[in-house]
Structure formats: C-alpha cells, structure tokens
Amino acid sequence: MSSLLEQLIDAFRVLPGVGQKSAQRMAYHVLEREREGGLRLSQALAEAVEKVGHCVRCRDFSETEVCATCASASRDAHLLCAVESPADRLAIEQATGYRGLYFVLQGRLSPLDGIGPRELGLDILGARLAEGEVQELIIATNPTVEGEATAHYLSQLARGHGVKPSRLAHGLPLGGELEYVDRGTLSHAFGSRAEIRD
Amino acid sequence: MSSLLEQLIDAFRVLPGVGQKSAQRMAYHVLEREREGGLRLSQALAEAVEKVGHCVRCRDFSETEVCATCASASRDAHLLCAVESPADRLAIEQATGYRGLYFVLQGRLSPLDGIGPRELGLDILGARLAEGEVQELIIATNPTVEGEATAHYLSQLARGHGVKPSRLAHGLPLGGELEYVDRGTLSHAFGSRAEIRD
Ligand SMILES: [Zn+2]
Ligand SMILES: [Zn+2]
Numbered sequence: 001m002s003s004l005l006e007q008l009i010d011a012f013r014v015l016p017g018v019g020q021k022s023a024q025r026m027a028y029h030v031l032e033r034e035r036e037g038g039l040r041l042s043q044a045l046a047e048a049v050e051k052v053g054h055c056v057r058c059r060d061f062s063e064t065e066v067c068a069t070c071a072s073a074s075r076d077a078h079l080l081c082a083v084e085s086p087a088d089r090l091a092i093e094q095a096t097g098y099r100g101l102y103f104v105l106q107g108r109l110s111p112l113d114g115i116g117p118r119e120l121g122l123d124i125l126g127a128r129l130a131e132g133e134v135q136e137l138i139i140a141t142n143p144t145v146e147g148e149a150t151a152h153y154l155s156q157l158a159r160g161h162g163v164k165p166s167r168l169a170h171g172l173p174l175g176g177e178l179e180y181v182d183r184g185t186l187s188h189a190f191g192s193r194a195e196i197r198d
Numbered sequence: 199m200s201s202l203l204e205q206l207i208d209a210f211r212v213l214p215g216v217g218q219k220s221a222q223r224m225a226y227h228v229l230e231r232e233r234e235g236g237l238r239l240s241q242a243l244a245e246a247v248e249k250v251g252h253c254v255r256c257r258d259f260s261e262t263e264v265c266a267t268c269a270s271a272s273r274d275a276h277l278l279c280a281v282e283s284p285a286d287r288l289a290i291e292q293a294t295g296y297r298g299l300y301f302v303l304q305g306r307l308s309p310l311d312g313i314g315p316r317e318l319g320l321d322i323l324g325a326r327l328a329e330g331e332v333q334e335l336i337i338a339t340n341p342t343v344e345g346e347a348t349a350h351y352l353s354q355l356a357r358g359h360g361v362k363p364s365r366l367a368h369g370l371p372l373g374g375e376l377e378y379v380d381r382g383t384l385s386h387a388f389g390s391r392a393e394i395r396d
Contacts, residue, residue: 004246005259011242014235016227017220021378027246028285029214031259032304035247037212042243044209045228048202049236052229061203061229087226106230180219 005031057128059104059121061086069102076100081138082125082154084108084147087179092140095183096190100138103128108141108150120150122157129161136164138193142178155196165196203229255326257302257319259284267300274298279336280323280352282306282345285377290338293381294388298336301326306339306348318348320355327359334362336391340376353394363394 005027012023030038054060055067062068069075079100083089089102105120117123128134137158141147155165169192178186203225210221228236252258253265260266267273277298281287287300303318315321326332335356339345353363367390376384 004242004250004261008242008246011235011239014228014232014239015224017223022215024285024288025215026213028259028283030212030243031246031250032283034212037209038243038247041209041212042240042247044202044206045236045240045243048206048225048229049233049240052202061226063202085226085230087222090222 054106058102059106059124060089060102074099077133078135079138080128080134080136081140083140083178084142084150085179088140088142091179091181091186092190095186097187098190100136105141105150108144108146109153110146117153122153125154126157126161129158129163134163136166138190139165139167139196140178140190151196166193167196168193252304256300257304257322258287258300272297275331276333277336278326278332278334279338281338281376282340282348283377286338286340289377289379289384290388293384295385296388303339303348306342306344307351308344315351320351323352324355324359327356327361332361334364336388337363337365337394338376338388349394364391365394366391 008027009023055062057070082103139151141150158165168189206225207221253260255268280301337349356363366387
C-alpha cells in the first residue's frame with residue numbers, strides 16, 4: 001500500500017468516531033471519486049485551524065476578536081444564555097427564536113478532570129454580569145450530573161450579581177446531550193424555561 | 199457562526215456517511231482539541247490527492263507508476279487475484295497468507311450504470327493473461343448479483359487465455375461486502391477457493 005495513503009488513513013483517525021475501517025473508507029472514497037472535495041477539505045482545515053479563534057466576549061468560535069453575534073446591535077443584551085459548547089449554542093440558535101446573547105463555557109465543571117470555574121471562563125462571565133446590562137442568565141447546560149452542578153454554580157454566580165438565573169424547562173431527556181435533542185423539544189424547553197428559586 | 203467554520207463543516211460532508219451533524223462534530227472536535235491533527239489531515243489530503251495515482255499493472259492506488267506489490271520479486275506471478283476495490287485487496291492481503299499478485303477492477307460490471315469491461319480495465323487484464331505467466335486467476339469479486347456476473351465474465355476471459363479461473367469458497371455471507379467480512383471467514387474462504395468448471 002502507498003505510504004501517502006497510509007498517512008492519509010492514519011490522519012483521518014483524528015476525527016471523532018473514526019476507527020481504522022472508517023478511515024480507510026474515507027481515504028478510498030476521496031481518492032476514488034472526490035479528489036476535488038478532498039482538496040477543498042484540506043484547504044478548509046488549514047484555514048480554519050489557522051484563523052478561527054475564540055470571541056473575547058462569549059468564547060464562541062470566531063475569526064474576529066468579537067464575533068458577529070456579540071457585535072450585533074439587533075440582539076437583546078439583557079438576556080445572556082450560557083451553554084457548554086459551540087454545538088449547543090448553534091442548536092439553540094437554530095431551534096429557537098432566541099434573540100439575546102450567549103456565553104460559551106467550552107466545558108462543564110469537573111473537578112476530577114481539573115476543570116474548575118477558571119477553565120470555564122467564569123471570571124469573564126462574572127465581570128460581564130457585574131457590568132449590569134444582563135438581567136437574566138439563561139442556563140442551558142446539559143441535563144447531566146456535571147451539567148446540573150455547573151448550572152447550580154452559575155445560578156449562584158448570577159444571584160451574586162443581582163441577575164435572575166433561569167433554566168430550560170423539563171422535557172429534555174435525562175442523561176442526554178442537548179445537541180442531539182430534536183428541534184421541537186428543544187424549542188419548547190427553551191420557551192418554558194423557569195426561574196431558579198432554590 | 200464563523201464563515202470559515204461553516205466552510206469547514208460543509209467540506210467535511212464530502213466524506214462518506216457524514217451528514218450535517220457529524221460534520222459539525224468533526225469541525226468542533228478539530229478546533230477544540232485537535233488543531234495539530236487537523237493540520238496533519240489537511241496536509242495528508244493535499245499530498246495524497248496530488249500524488250497518489252494508479253499502478254499501471256494492477257490499477258491499485260500507487261504513488262509510483264508500478265506499485266510496490268507488482269514490483270516485488272518475492273510475489274508469485276503465477277497467481278493473480280481480481281478484486282473489485284483497493285479496500286477488498288487490502289482485506290485479502292491482511293487476512294490471508296496470499297503471496298501472488300492482484301488486479302483491482304475499481305468496480306464491477308453494471309451495464310445500466312455504463313460500467314462495462316473497458317471501465318474495469320479488462321482489456322489490460324486480457325493482455326496480462328495473454329502474456330502467459332499467470333496460471334490461475336483467483337476471482338474475489340463480492341457475492342452480490344453484479345459481483346457474480348463480473349466473476350462469470352472474468353472466468354470466461356481466463357479460460358479464453360488458457361488460465362484456470364477460481365472463486366473464493368462459499369462461506370462469505372450472501373449480499374454482504376467482502377471488505378467487512380471477519381478475517382477468519384475471509385481467510386478460510388480464500389484458502390478453500392474452488393476452480394470454476396461450468
Ligand atoms: Zn461572541
Ligand atoms: Zn500494482
């Protein structure tokens with residue numbers, strides 16, 4: 001077998017859920033009938049890796065210092081929605097009519113893995129809440145044990161700054177990943193979010 | 199969302215079995231924790247697309263005009279094994295102790311799709327058999343309707359040149375893809391191949 005081909009198969013294994021067999025299929029598929037698409041993917045990867053960083057306001061992926069959403073004058077700056085990942089942010093943006101802003105934690109509290117408030121940018125979030133513009137922090141972490149613990153921490157942080165914390169309504173499947181919830185359920189849960197009063 | 203990110207997600211969809219959700223996961227995964235691996239994949243894709251062509255002897259993928267297998271003095275040139283795809287060739291090479299040579303059809307006869315003998319390089323194969331060195335043509339097409347039709351055509355072609363055609367032994371699951379057969383079954387079927395006498 002060609003050693004460039006072996007390198008390509010090996011390189012595909014960096015992708016999530018791609019084992020040896022899938023990597024082989026991908027390499028063969030590209031070389032057999034998608035050489036142009038393969039080149040496009042090569043260029044898109046190189047450009048994205050080089051130029052896509054994080055927005056300094058919300059920590060979402062962005063090519064610019066401040067992302068388009070944070071820079072938009074048409075979003076409601078009184079509402080801030082905290083999510084674990086860019087994928088969750090995108091799911092909410094696509095499924096709901098939400099017009100506020102976001103804060104992307106890029107993870108969830110997990111002390112055993114060394115992920116504490118600092119790793120999630122909660123110092124930045126705290127400073128943001130202290131600015132006084134945000135009135136409601138919509139906490140959209142996943143309905144998992146760590147997601148709930150993170151939500152609890154965030155609600156305390158919000159209250160400490162006089163900001164109302166709220167949580168998506170029940171309806172999300174327990175233990176599931178928000179990113180994979182169907183649009184209808186997610187939209188309903190988002191619309192029925194309840195203030196956290198404990 | 200970043201437009202470079204959108205381009206990357208879109209570009210991932212060129213891969214087999216990758217829809218919008220998987221493409222998103224791949225893009226986020228690379229940007230979140232595999233930027234180095236992403237660059238490696240970018241380079242491997244560009245290099246492979248540019249430099250990997252087909253061996254003029256066996257039609258397998260190769261960086262050189264004649265692939266390493268065809269150029270090897272330690273392979274038995276009396277045996278030639280015809281397979282539909284490079285993946286099938288690799289499966290046989292990895293599962294069996296076969297030390298002969300290969301011929302990669304890059305498809306199977308499918309008149310409705312315009313795939314005839316010429317598209318499968320059967321003129322090249324015929325010339326190869328006419329050279330007189332090959333004594334047995336091991337036909338390892340898939341046990342599907344089109345694979346069987348291709349096998350029948352190949353066995354006629356072999357006989358026309360005084361070459362003994364053989365077929366892998368029964369044991370392969372009907373309708374299945376050779377590439378996904380477990381090593382043991384494939385190795386057994388390969389070892390128990392029978393001459394075609396019809
Ligand atoms: Zn932003
Ligand atoms: Zn070759």
